[in-house]
Amino acid sequence: MNASVSTLVVATMLLPVVVGSISLLALKHRLGLSRLVSLGSSLALVAIAAALTIHASGGTVESYALGNWRAPFGIVLVLDRLSAMMLLLTAVLALAVMTYAVVTGVDRKGWHFHPLFQFQLLGLNGAFLTGDLFNLFVFFEVLLIASYGLLLHGQGPRRLKAGVQYVVINLVGSSLFLVGVGLLYGVTGTLNMADLAVRIAAAPPGDQGLIAAAGLILTVVFALKAALVPLHFWLPGAYAATTCAVAALFAIMTKVGAYALIRTGTLIFGEDAGPLAFLAGPWLLPAALITIVVGFLGLFAARTLREMAAWSVIGSMGVLLSAISVFRVEAMGPALYYVLHSTLAAAALFLVVDLIARRRGEHGDAMTVGPRFCQSELLSGLFLLAAIGIVGLPPLSGFIGKLLILDGVRAAPEAAWIWATILITTLIGVLAFARAGSRLFWKSASIEGEIPQRVLRGQTAGVLTATGVLAALAVLTVMGGPVTAYTEATAAQLFEPQQYVSAVLGETAGGRR
Amino acid sequence: MTMEFLVASAIAVLTAAGVYLALRGRTFPVVLGLAFLSYAINLFLFAMGRLVIDRPPILDKAAEGYTDPLPQALVLTAIVIAFGMTAFVVVLALRAYLEIGTDQVDGHEDGEARP
Numbered sequence: 001m002n003a004s005v006s007t008l009v010v011a012t013m014l015l016p017v018v019v020g021s022i023s024l025l026a027l028k029h030r031l032g033l034s035r036l037v038s039l040g041s042s043l044a045l046v047a048i049a050a051a052l053t054i055h056a057s058g059g060t061v062e063s064y065a066l067g068n069w070r071a072p073f074g075i076v077l078v079l080d081r082l083s084a085m086m087l088l089l090t091a092v093l094a095l096a097v098m099t100y101a102v103v104t105g106v107d108r109k110g111w112h113f114h115p116l117f118q119f120q121l122l123g124l125n126g127a128f129l130t131g132d133l134f135n136l137f138v139f140f141e142v143l144l145i146a147s148y149g150l151l152l153h154g155q156g157p158r159r160l161k162a163g164v165q166y167v168v169i170n171l172v173g174s175s176l177f178l179v180g181v182g183l184l185y186g187v188t189g190t191l192n193m194a195d196l197a198v199r200i201a202a203a204p205p206g207d208q209g210l211i212a213a214a215g216l217i218l219t220v221v222f223a224l225k226a227a228l229v230p231l232h233f234w235l236p237g238a239y240a241a242t243t244c245a246v247a248a249l250f251a252i253m254t255k256v257g258a259y260a261l262i263r264t265g266t267l268i269f270g271e272d273a274g275p276l277a278f279l280a281g282p283w284l285l286p287a288a289l290i291t292i293v294v295g296f297l298g299l300f301a302a303r304t305l306r307e308m309a310a311w312s313v314i315g316s317m318g319v320l321l322s323a324i325s326v327f328r329v330e331a332m333g334p335a336l337y338y339v340l341h342s343t344l345a346a347a348a349l350f351l352v353v354d355l356i357a358r359r360r361g362e363h364g365d366a367m368t369v370g371p372r373f374c375q376s377e378l379l380s381g382l383f384l385l386a387a388i389g390i391v392g393l394p395p396l397s398g399f400i401g402k403l404l405i406l407d408g409v410r411a412a413p414e415a416a417w418i419w420a421t422i423l424i425t426t427l428i429g430v431l432a433f434a435r436a437g438s439r440l441f442w443k444s445a446s447i448e449g450e451i452p453q454r455v456l457r458g459q460t461a462g463v464l465t466a467t468g469v470l471a472a473l474a475v476l477t478v479m480g481g482p483v484t485a486y487t488e489a490t491a492a493q494l495f496e497p498q499q500y501v502s503a504v505l506g507e508t509a510g511g512r513r
Numbered sequence: 514m515t516m517e518f519l520v521a522s523a524i525a526v527l528t529a530a531g532v533y534l535a536l537r538g539r540t541f542p543v544v545l546g547l548a549f550l551s552y553a554i555n556l557f558l559f560a561m562g563r564l565v566i567d568r569p570p571i572l573d574k575a576a577e578g579y580t581d582p583l584p585q586a587l588v589l590t591a592i593v594i595a596f597g598m599t600a601f602v603v604v605l606a607l608r609a610y611l612e613i614g615t616d617q618v619d620g621h622e623d624g625e626a627r628p
Binding site: 134138141145148152155156159161163164165166168171172174178179181182183185186191322459 | 535540541547550551554557558560561562563583584587590594598599601602604605606608609612613617619620
């Protein structure tokens with residue numbers, strides 16, 4: 001790896017640490033300055049991630065040995081197309097959410113919003129870059145600790161109740177993660193993911209049972225993060241109880257689980273693993289299909305718009321994981337495109353819901369028929385666009401994503417199930433959002449009077465930010481050609497793990513012996 | 514009785530206690546259960562480096578062999594993280610108890626109607 005690339009890779013983690021620490025220690029009572037620093041850091045991260053993505057699109061896998069310790073012994077950071085793409089997605093999302101939080105004053109509602117946000121970014125970037133399984137656990141913990149703080153931001157009994165449940169379920173998940181990591185280390189004697197791939201491919205038959213157990217335990221942990229049924233029950237409570245801006249950022253948290261499933265599924269348990277190849281697939285697929293159904297049916301059970309947005313996150317995770325779980329190169333490219341889309345679409349929906357809730361006074365985001373509120377027409381348009389995005393109707397990118405997924409899984413033996421589930425649930429989703437929209441905007445139009453306008457912080461700027469995220473979906477649609485070319489190349493790279501392995505283990509420059 | 518049997522059964526008992534307590538309805542037993550679980554995991558990770566007696570954790574020509582130092586480093590990290598998490602969850606549970614008025618994990622006293 002040349003010096004400039006390695007500097008950028010390390011900067012994706014050093015920048016949030018430094019900025020987070022500064023705003024925690026020095027800028028505690030200077031909100032204006034810490035906003036400026038946070039926004040600057042988010043902007044810089046977008047630039048860095050874009051540069052890294054352009055570099056990675058060349059197709060080389062870059063490996064950076066921390067402290068210059070040679071690969072299987074030290075910890076490596078690995079930059080390939082997938083991790084670069086996830087870094088860019090995180091950075092763009094973080095910039096939008098940070099802008100929204102600043103212009104609407106969400107960050108005033110409690111202490112330490114900016115440091116927690118930066119540490120969350122550290123955890124996310126680290127999880128996407130690390131090439132070591134135990135290090136992945138550590139970064140999971142970093143992003144979880146920050147997410148506990150962000151979830152509780154603003155406090156209140158409802159948030160505390162959801163917080164306790166969220167923390168407890170994630171602590172149990174972390175314990176399981178360590179069991180899986182421990183088992184893999186006990187059997188193979190390594191935790192480097194590239195080295196694990198090599199050792200598992202050469203594992204004697206006697207060890208394969210234990211390795212399979214470890215792999216499936218890890219799958220359970222990642223499925224918990226990805227909110228796969230039956231491990232989804234923490235998500236609606238947590239996402240509906242927290243502030244919408246934080247929930248919009250959390251749209252990337254479920255994708256960390258999906259990322260970990262893709263990474264371990266294609267690298268450690270890839271084609272070379274013999275009888276252990278893609279061992280998670282047969283378990284993931286039925287769960288993913290049920291997740292789609294549960295997620296979209298949950299839309300009808302939702303009593304508030306935020307719960308609705310949370311259930312739609314579950315539904316879209318189901319669509320994503322059903323495409324991942326067939327573990328085919330032609331389905332993985334569409335799945336990665338859908339990762340980009342569903343993250344931004346969920347974030348846009350949460351932001352639009354927040355805009356609506358802030359204008360409806362005591363009605364808030366409850367699905368009640370209430371009088372009109374200010375900017376009713378504009379917000380009904382934004383709600384329509386966000387609903388189109390998350391359900392997957394043309395013209396926004398959700399339609400392209402679902403179409404590509406349907407096309408990608410065609411050769412799989414389970415294609416009929418996936419087709420039927422995705423098509424029927426899309427219809428259910430349309431019905432659910434139409435019902436919510438007509439109750440909120442249409443029926444409300446016939447009621448006399450108007451909810452009095454409160455003084456809102458960032459009335460226009462908030463709308464502009466949410467529109468910006470929706471515009472990102474439009475860009476994803478218009479740029480569909482280049483983006484799908486990139487995701488297809490990413491999928492091809494994922495299914496040829498030899499390149500990753502040789503970048504990490506072969507010719508490590510200047511390593512100590 | 515061998516050391517392997519002792520360590521394995523200790524892990525089993527700790528895990529069983531942890532799972533049982535983590536499934537209780539009130540936050541205090543749940544926190545204790547999480548602590549027991551993390552103790553079990555720490556022992557488990559430690560045992561993954563194989564149980565060896567009287568060996569240094571570094572290569573030493575004078576010694577007959579060595580014991581794997583990596584699980585010890587992993588356990589150290591896991592202990593630190595579990596300790597921090599336990600402290601956090603205790604504070605969070607206390608705060609939730611004071612604000613909600615009940616220490617049930619689901620926020621409802623026994624017998625109270627659930628929505």
